Structures are given as C-alpha cells and as structure tokens.
Amino acid sequence: MSQAPRTSDAAGRCAESHRFVIAGGTVHDPLHGRDGVIADLWVENGRIVAPPADPADYTRIDARGRVVMPGGVDLHSHVAGAKVNAGRRIAPQLARSKATAAAVPTIHSTGGLYAALGYTTVFDAAIATAAAGLAHMELAELPILDKGIYLLAADDADVLAALDRARDGQGDREVQRLISAAVSAGQGWAVKVANPGGPAFWKQGRRGDHRDLDTPLPGMSLTGRMLLERLARAVQAIRLPHPLHVHTANLGLPGNWRTLLETMRTLDGIPAHLAHVQFHSYTGGDLDPDTFGSGVAPVVAWFNTHPELTLDVGQVLFGDTVAMTGDSAAAEHLAHATGVPWMSHDLHLEGGCGVLPISYREKSLVHAWQWAIGLEWFLSAADPWRLVLSTDHPNGAHFTAYPHLMRLLGDAAFRREAFDRIHPAVRKRSPLAGITREYSLQELCIITRAAPARIAGLSQKGHLGVGADADITLYRPDADLSRMFSMPAQVFKAGMLVAENGELRALPAGRTLAAVTESV
Amino acid sequence: MKQQAAGAIGAEVGRSTCTACPLLCDDILITTDGVAGACLHGSETICAAIAGVLQPRSATGPSPEAWENDSPLARETAIERSAKRLASARRVLVTGLGSATLEAITAACDLAESLGAAVDAGLPESSRVAGPTIARAGEVTAVWEELRDRADLVLFWGCDPAPSHPRFIERFIAPSLSDGRHRRTIAVGPHSVLPDATTHHHLPLPHGLAVEAARALQMLTLGRPDILSGTPVAAVCTTLHDAIQAANCVAIVTSDGDDPIGLEAWSIVHLVRTIAHMKPAFQIPLGAGLAAGGVNVAGAAAVCTWRYGAAGGIATADPAGSLFLPAESNARRLIDRGEVDAVLVLGRLADPLEQSIADRGARLSVVRICDAPEPLLQRAGDSFQLRCACMSLCTTGTMLREDGRRVVLTPSMPAGGFGQPAGMHSMRDTLIALTNAVRHAIASPASQASPTSRFTGGRP
Numbered sequence: 011m012s013q014a015p016r017t018s019d020a021a022g023r024c025a026e027s028h029r030f031v032i033a034g035g036t037v038h039d040p041l042h043g044r045d046g047v048i049a050d051l052w053v054e055n056g057r058i059v060a061p062p063a064d065p066a067d068y069t070r071i072d073a074r075g076r077v078v079m080p081g082g083v084d085l086h087s088h089v090a091g092a093k094v095n096a097g098r099r100i101a102p103q104l105a106r107s108k109a110t111a112a113a114v115p116t117i118h119s120t121g122g123l124y125a126a127l128g129y130t131t132v133f134d135a136a137i138a139t140a141a142a143g144l145a146h147m148e149l150a151e152l153p154i155l156d157k158g159i160y161l162l163a164a165d166d167a168d169v170l171a172a173l174d175r176a177r178d179g180q181g182d183r184e185v186q187r188l189i190s191a192a193v194s195a196g197q198g199w200a201v202k203v204a205n206p207g208g209p210a211f212w213k214q215g216r217r218g219d220h221r222d223l224d225t226p227l228p229g230m231s232l233t234g235r236m237l238l239e240r241l242a243r244a245v246q247a248i249r250l251p252h253p254l255h256v257h258t259a260n261l262g263l264p265g266n267w268r269t270l271l272e273t274m275r276t277l278d279g280i281p282a283h284l285a286h287v288q289f290h291s292y293t294g295g296d297l298d299p300d301t302f303g304s305g306v307a308p309v310v311a312w313f314n315t316h317p318e319l320t321l322d323v324g325q326v327l328f329g330d331t332v333a334m335t336g337d338s339a340a341a342e343h344l345a346h347a348t349g350v351p352w353m354s355h356d357l358h359l360e361g362g363c364g365v366l367p368i369s370y371r372e373k374s375l376v377h378a379w380q381w382a383i384g385l386e387w388f389l390s391a392a393d394p395w396r397l398v399l400s401t402d403h404p405n406g407a408h409f410t411a412y413p414h415l416m417r418l419l420g421d422a423a424f425r426r427e428a429f430d431r432i433h434p435a436v437r438k439r440s441p442l443a444g445i446t447r448e449y450s451l452q453e454l455c456i457i458t459r460a461a462p463a464r465i466a467g468l469s470q471k472g473h474l475g476v477g478a479d480a481d482i483t484l485y486r487p488d489a490d491l492s493r494m495f496s497m498p499a500q501v502f503k504a505g506m507l508v509a510e511n512g513e514l515r516a517l518p519a520g521r522t523l524a525a526v527t528e529s530v
Numbered sequence: 531m532k533q534q535a536a537g538a539i540g541a542e543v544g545r546s547t548c549t550a551c552p553l554l555c556d557d558i559l560i561t562t563d564g565v566a567g568a569c570l571h572g573s574e575t576i577c578a579a580i581a582g583v584l585q586p587r588s589a590t591g592p593s594p595e596a597w598e599n600d601s602p603l604a605r606e607t608a609i610e611r612s613a614k615r616l617a618s619a620r621r622v623l624v625t626g627l628g629s630a631t632l633e634a635i636t637a638a639c640d641l642a643e644s645l646g647a648a649v650d651a652g653l654p655e656s657s658r659v660a661g662p663t664i665a666r667a668g669e670v671t672a673v674w675e676e677l678r679d680r681a682d683l684v685l686f687w688g689c690d691p692a693p694s695h696p697r698f699i700e701r702f703i704a705p706s707l708s709d710g711r712h713r714r715t716i717a718v719g720p721h722s723v724l725p726d727a728t729t730h731h732h733l734p735l736p737h738g739l740a741v742e743a744a745r746a747l748q749m750l751t752l753g754r755p756d757i758l759s760g761t762p763v764a765a766v767c768t769t770l771h772d773a774i775q776a777a778n779c780v781a782i783v784t785s786d787g788d789d790p791i792g793l794e795a796w797s798i799v800h801l802v803r804t805i806a807h808m809k810p811a812f813q814i815p816l817g818a819g820l821a822a823g824g825v826n827v828a829g830a831a832a833v834c835t836w837r838y839g840a841a842g843g844i845a846t847a848d849p850a851g852s853l854f855l856p857a858e859s860n861a862r863r864l865i866d867r868g869e870v871d872a873v874l875v876l877g878r879l880a881d882p883l884e885q886s887i888a889d890r891g892a893r894l895s896v897v898r899i900c901d902a903p904e905p906l907l908q909r910a911g912d913s914f915q916l917r918c919a920c921m922s923l924c925t926t927g928t929m930l931r932e933d934g935r936r937v938v939l940t941p942s943m944p945a946g947g948f949g950q951p952a953g954m955h956s957m958r959d960t961l962i963a964l965t966n967a968v969r970h971a972i973a974s975p976a977s978q979a980s981p982t983s984r985f986t987g988g989r990p
Contacts, residue, residue: 095835118849215810349667358675
C-alpha cells in the first residue's frame with residue numbers, strides 16, 4: 011500500500027488533474043439509462059465532460075472488457091469520531107490479524123480500504139453536534155474519499171425543548187433555526203435522530219418506559235412520534251440535501267417491526283430515510299404469537315407503496331466486529347445480555363454513545379435470523395432506487411465484506427449454499443427460502459452508487475453524466491461477483507488514479523461535504 | 531504579575547484558557563493587576579508564562595530560539611542538526627504529546643511516521659501489564675458537566691481531586707444540581723476530600739481493600755448480601771449500598787493512581803456497570819492531572835488511536851495500524867531499557883520520565899520543543915531544544931479536556947510580541963519544519979550510507 015501523500019488544491023481535487031478518456035468500457039450508469047453499453051467517458055479537471063471537438067490532448071485509457079461504474083457511495087457508515095475511537099480501543103485483538111482488515115481500521119486504512127474497493131464517498135452517520143469539530147479533525151486525515159457527517163442534533167436539549175413547544179405549527183421556525191444553526195456550526199450534511207427521545211429516557215434511567223413512540227419524554231409533553239414528525243418537517247423546511255435520517259426506537263429488540271411500521275406511518279407523506287432497517291424488523295415479544303423471527307413482510311409492504319421513504323439495510327454478515335451506536339440504551343441492553351465489555355459515554359445534554367464487541371455466528375439462531383432478515387429486505391423491496399446497500403459498518407459487518415454481500419444478492423445459488431449452513435430453525439421459517447430473485451449488475455450499481463448518491467442529495471456523484479465528479483471504478487467481469495467487486499482494476503477519484511488491482515496509487519485529500527442551509 | 535483576589539479586578543488584558551492542568555479552565559481573566567479566576571497553580575503558571583513572554587531583550591539581542599546542549603543556536607541550524615540526529619538514530623521515540631495541541635500532535639505523528647518511530651502518549655493504560663481496562667471490561671463514563679448537573683450522589687473512590695485537579699470540586703461538585711437540589715458526596719478511602727457535613731461523609735478504607743470493597747459492593751448491588759459476611763469492608767459497603775439505593779444518579783470519581791496491573795480499574799468498571807444497569811450511573815476517571823506531564827493527554831490518546839489504533843505504546847508509527855504493546859512500548863520502558871537512542875520530546879514530561887532521560891546521559895539524544903525561555907536539561911550528549919510560542923498565552927489550536935470535551939485555545943497575547951523574538955513559531959510550525967528537514971536528511975545519500983541509519987535495523 012503506497013503511503014506517499016499527494017498535494018491537492020483547496021477544492022480537494024488533485025493538482026495533477028489532466029485530460030483522459032476511458033475508452034470502450036461497458037458502462038453502467040443507471041441515472042442515464044445506460045445498462046452495460048459500450049461507451050467512452052471523457053474526463054477533464056476531475057469532472058466528466060462532453061466528448062471534445064479535438065480529442066488529441068486526451069490520454070487514452072483502454073477499458074475494453076472492463077465494467078465501468080461510478081465510484082461507490084456509502085450512505086451509512088461509522089468511520090470517525092469518539093465512538094469509532096472507542097471501537098478501536100475496546101477490541102484490540104480484532105486489530106491484530108494481518109490477514110484481514112481491523113474491525114475498526116485506522117482512519118488512514120479506512121480511506122485506503124474503501125478506495126481499493128471502488129468506493130469514493132462515505133458518510134459517518136452519527137456524530138453528536140458537540141463532537142463535530144473533533145470528528146472533522148479526524149476526517150481531515152481520511153485519505154481519498156469525499157466525506158460528510160450526520161449530526162445527532164435532536165439530542166440537544168435546546169432542540170428538544172423547541173420541538174416540545176412546536177405544537178400546531180407554532181414554533182416550527184424556532185426548530186428550523188436551531189437545526190439550521192447546528193448543521194452550519196457542525197458542518198453537517200444531514201440530521202440524524204437515533205432512538206427518538208431515547209437519550210432523554212436514558213439519562214433519567216427510565217429505559218423501560220421507552221418501548222413505544224407515544225410515551226412523553228421525561229418532563230415534556232413531547233413523544234417520540236411527535237419528535238419524528240416535527241423534526242422531519244423541519245429538515246424538509248430548511249432544505250437539507252438529505253431528508254431526516256431515522257434510526258428508530260427499540261433497535262435489536264424482539265417485536266420491533268411494530269415500532270418500525272409506526273415510524274413509517276408517522277412519517278407518512280414526509281421524506282425520510284430509515285437507517286439499518288434489518289435491526290428493526292424482528293418479530294417476537296409479547297404481541298407476536300411466534301418467537302424471534304422476521305417481521306419484514308408488513309413493513310416492506312408499507313415501504314413499497316410509500317415513495318417518500320428510502321432506507322439502508324444494515325446487513326449482518328458472519329464474523330467478528332464491533333457494534334457502536336448513539337443509542338446507548340441498545341448498547342447497554344446487548345452488553346448486559348452478552349457480558350462483553352461495554353463502553354458508554356454520556357455527553358452533556360447531547361446523548362452519548364455505546365460501543366461493544368460482537369461476534370455473529372451462522373449457527374446462532376438470532377444471528378442467522380438477522381442475516382436472513384437483511385437479505386429478505388434487499389430481495390423484497392421493489393424499487394432499488396429507494397434502497398441502499400450497507401452493513402452499518404462496523405455494526406453488521408465490515409465494509410470490506412460488501413463484495414460478499416453483492417454476491418449474495420446477485421447469485422441465488424451462492425445464497426442458497428450459504429442459507430443451507432445457517433441455523434436450522436431459521437431455514438425452516440425464513441421467507442428467504444422461497445426467494446429466487448437475483449440482482450443484476452445494473453441493480454447492484456444502483457444500490458451502491460446511483461441510489462445512495464441520489465438519496466444523499468449528491469447531484470455530482472453516483473452517475474457518469476457530463477458534469478459529474480470523475481469518480482469512476484473499472485471492474486473485471488467475473489461470474490464470481492465477490493471476486494469481481496473485491497478488486498477493481500482501476501479506481502479514479504476526481505480524475506486521479508487512486509487504486510489499481512488492490513494497490514493504492516495516490517492518496518489525495520478528499521473534500522468535506524457540508525450542507526449549506528437556508529437562513530431561517 | 532500576581533494572583534488576584536476576587537473583587538479586585540484591574541483592567542482586562544485578555545481572556546485565557548489555563549493550560550496548567552487537564553481541567554483546561556477557560557474562564558481565566560488576565561488583567562493589568564494579575565490573573566483572576568485561576569487556582570494557585572494555574573496563576574503561578576500563567577504568571578510565569580507572562581514573565582517569559584515579557585522577558586526583556588538581553589544586551590546581545592533577543593532571547594535565544596534554540597540551544598544545543600546549553601549553548602544558544604540559530605533556529606534554522608538547530609532544526610537542521612536535530613533532523614540529522616533523528617534521521618541517523620537507530621530508533622526514535624516520540625513522546626510528550628500531551629503537552630501539545632491537537633494540531634501539533636498531528637504534526638508530531640507525521641514526523642514519527644517519517645522516522646518509523648515509537649510513539650507514546652503517556653497514558654497509564656499504555657503501561658498496565660493487563661492492557662487497557664476498556665478492552666477487558668469497558669467503561670461507563672460521562673463528561674464532567676453531566677456530573678455537575680445530574681449526579682445527586684458522588685463517590686470519591688480512593689481519590690482526592692484537589693491536588694491533581696485543583697478546581698475540579700469548585701467547578702463540578704460544589705454547584706447545585708440543575709434542579710436546585712444539593713448533592714450528597716461520600717469519600718471512600720484514606721482522603722476525606724471535603725470537610726464533614728450533612729451532605730458529605732468520609733468512609734475510611736485502607737488502600738489495599740479498594741478492590742475487595744468494589745467487588746463486595748457490586749455483589750451487594752446484585753442482591754447478594756451474604757458476600758459481606760466476615761469481610762472488613764462490610765460496614766463501608768452497607769453504607770454505600772444504602773446511599774446508592776437512595777440516589778437518582780450516581781457518579782464514582784476515581785484516579786489512575788498507582789495501579790500498574792489494572793485490577794482496581796477493572797473492579798470499578800464492573801461496579802459501575804452493575805449500578806448503571808439499575809439506574810443512571812457513570813464513572814469519572816481522573817488522570818494524573820498536574821503530575822501528568824501534559825494537559826492534553828486525552829487529545830494525544832485520541833489522535834494516536836485514530837492514527838495507529840491504540841492510545842499509546844505504539845511500537846512503530848504506521849498509519850495503516852501499529853502493533854500495540856502495553857507495558858512494552860511505553861516511553862519509560864523504552865528509555866530505561868536502552869531500546870531507543872533518540873527521543874523527541876514535546877514540552878515537559880512527568881518527573882519520572884524526565885529522570886529516566888537524564889539517567890541515560892549521553893547514550894540518548896534528545897530533541898525537545900517547548901516554550902521554556904531557557905534550556906531545560908543540562909546534558910553532555912546530543913541535546914537540542916527548540917523554543918516555540920508560549921502554549922498558554924500565544925497559541926492557537928485545540929485541546930481535549932480530560933473528559934474528552936474539545937477546548938479551543940484563543941491567544942491572549944501575540945506570539946512574537948512583548949519582547950519575544952519576532953515571529954516566534956508555534957510548536958506545530960516547528961514540528962512541520964523539523965519534519966521537512968528530517969525527510970530531507972533521510973533522502974540524502976549520506977544518511978542512507980550511515981552505519982547507524984534508521985534503515986539498518988534495530989527495530990523490534
């Protein structure tokens with residue numbers, strides 16, 4: 011892995027920008043309806059440009075026989091900030107294997123590993139507003155990738171108080187003003203809510219009260235449901251590029267599919283993005299006749315008929331990893347149940363985070379259900395443009411496992427083999443047994459590039475049209491999709507070759523993606 | 531300059547963040563009469579810093595910017611010679627990161643990576659034989675404002691914050707809770723911490739029984755009163771258990787103290803986890819404070835962790851992830867065992883580490899960057915000291931308070947002003963200049979041909 015830094019200009023583009031054409035590749039560009047067509051891509055100054063009148067000055071890169079896609083966009087990951095640092099410290103044994111990437115890589119390795127995989131943009135999905143400054147310092151050392159953060163602005167005491175006051179349309183502008191100020195001060199890209207109202211319950215020690223969306227927060231008339239609706243409307247009103255990013259209540263608990271469905275109903279008609287829905291789609295508990303299992307069917311049915319909603323899956327894959335969340339209650343619940351080391355840090359007035367190591371095993375009933383439920387989501391959702399491939403890195407699995415997940419989606423026989431190895435009770439009951447759908451290359455391109463870019467509000471990413479950032483990945487076609495997506499032949503970031511056959515070629519600095527909010 | 535009594539404040543010169551201890555108090559007022567708001571130690575530190583900044587020019591010119599041993603040297607010459615020495619060393623240690631801003635720590639890590647140096651941030655967890663407590667049991671903590679606003683019961687577990695963190699009690703224990711109630715405090719251990727009062731009790735406990743008490747109290751909290759039978763900690767644990775049961779939110783203040791194995795830290799984490807499963811509870815772990823040899827130890831740990839995957843004890847600085855060797859690659863052991871022949875020191879180190887460096891004498895080359903206006907270490911061997919702008923008065927940058935809260939330093943005096951050499955460089959800028967010189971020295975044929983070149987072995 012090369013470690014020689016390269017200079018970049020203020021916009022994050024390489025100062026060595028030049029003209030070239032990627033010629034004769036098999037282009038997948040879903041936004042422009044190109045599904046495996048032979049085409050040339052002309053690049054100048056880090057952007058894709060129209061075919062020039064005089065192509066003489068353009069260096070030719072022969073892409074014949076290569077599959078050409080936009081650079082990958084990870085809409086929901088955890089790569090920086092205090093919780094990620096805690097993840098690095100809590101399981102040092104997971105960082106010692108030379109054979110695989112550390113469960114929580116260093117910030118430098120994170121950039122290199124993503125780029126070598128063909129990804130060029132990443133968002134950290136949970137940063138407390140008070141911790142944003144430090145997170146940006148860390149992200150400044152993340153090489154290659156363009157990056158942004160989602161701010162947990164709804165945990166701020168003043169925002170909660172304003173949401174509580176915002177009844178019947180009164181006080182909406184105060185909420186909008188506070189959210190806008192938080193995004194501006196924290197250089198955020200979006201607003202995330204993790205367990206709506208949960209930190210208020212957590213800090214009062216009333217975890218048992220928070221099993222539904224309709225219990226008022228301690229000392230307030232505000233409920234989780236009201237918080238969701240008012241916050242989503244505020245985010246919509248200030249026109250952030252990405253709608254409210256929702257990690258709803260009761261993560262990981264049996265029977266939580268009802269909470270997810272209620273969350274969807276609450277947001278009816280309001281744009282919102284539902285995070286890691288796999289962790290919120292379980293049957294079981296007091297209200298379900300059966301034990302722990304899949305609750306995907308009713309929630310995916312709602313999702314398929316409500317185009318204002320988008321989601322990422324948060325797929326679980328088997329192996330060792332570290333769980334980290336702004337939902338301290340969920341982390342405490344899991345740590346207490348498993349007895350593993352648990353890290354929690356409460357921030358002043360602004361929530362906190364929980365971190366613990368976890369090992370997903372295919373013979374574990376619960377883990378096998380989680381694996382099957384994630385795949386069921388991918389294969390049941392009708393519109394790939396509203397769905398994003400993610401493992402909620404590192405919560406469900408390491409991002410370097412994305413190619414394996416892509417093969418599970420695109421190769422039904424491979425999926426069947428994996429299915430036959432998991433816990434027998436899951437094999438017997440999971441709807442996955444009867445699903446034969448396979449993702450095409452175009453659909454895989456959509457859920458890893460085009461859809462996450464569109465959902466994130468990145469107009470210059472996720473496609474290969476004129477004006478797009480020249481973030482381009484060239485793959486060798488291979489029937490083994492895992493092998494194909496594991497090692498791109500070439501990866502270009504803003505027009506610079508950054509990775510080739512798994513080796514890094516350059517380490518330009520990426521851009522920080524910060525939203526510009528409308529003044530309120 | 532002098533420490534100023536309350537109510538006698540002169541004209542304001544500037545506001546400052548006190549960098550005398552990891553509390554990083556940001557409510558310090560510098561006036562024409564002195565320093566207001568700081569503790570005694572903070573006032574002395576700030577006054578000394580002001581005196582250094584205001585130091586009059588000598589008859590021969592401005593104050594020196596660098597020294598080789600105790601002889602003044604031009605800055606550029608000192609950087610060039612320091613760089614050559616570091617580049618030709620068999621193995622380099624970079625330490626003292628806790629004395630620097632986050633920006634300077636980043637620059638120091640760049641330099642360490644150029645040299646393939648060992649890096650130690652000076653945290654106790656890098657010295658514990660059992661490794662970091664967080665990896666064995668976790669940690670349940672909170673920022674200090676949570677303690678101030680929420681904890682209605684505070685246990686000082688074998689520690690007294692006053693000597694190590696002088697204003698900790700004034701700022702975070704003395705204020706009433708956010709709802710106006712008074713908090714109850716209990717000191718467990720040899721220190722009474724506060725005068726006895728209706729809201730404060732001292733439960734004497736010999737130091738050697740701290741682990742037993744923590745384990746017994748945990749069992750009692752889990753509903754196992756039988757565990758107390760016949761133990762010398764029964765009375766203490768019963769009192770504490772009753773207090774915890776009556777509280778809404780419990781904070782346990784601890785200090786790293788003398789815990790080389792990490793058993794005390796492990797027992798406290800388990801106790802806090804057990805209480806936290808029943809009601810809001812967290813630990814407030816205090817570090818060495820004034821004795822830490824750096825006020826930004828939390829910042830050093832943060833940068834080292836995101837750069838190398840561990841908070842210290844880094845065998846070789848490698849941004850792709852480094853081997854973490856607690857109790858093996860910490861600064862003192864590397865120096866005492868002679869495993870390094872050159873050390874880059876930022877600021878002043880804790881006394882034991884300074885002593886270790888002194889004990890190595892001419893066998894260890896030292897390059898130090900700090901704001902002291904005179905050479906700190908008289909040595910017979912290679913020793914360079916590069917002066918940088920005053921940390922507490924003239925530095926722009928950020929630090930992390932010991933609980934992780936980010937603090938922005940705003941200069942209250944201009945670098946290069948008030949008699950300092952014109953354009954006094956910050957520690958960060960000095961590190962960047964040194965890094966460039968080191969890279970140049972490494973690239974030069976003479977360095978590569980040297981029998982003591984860093985490329986010729988000696989690495990672990």
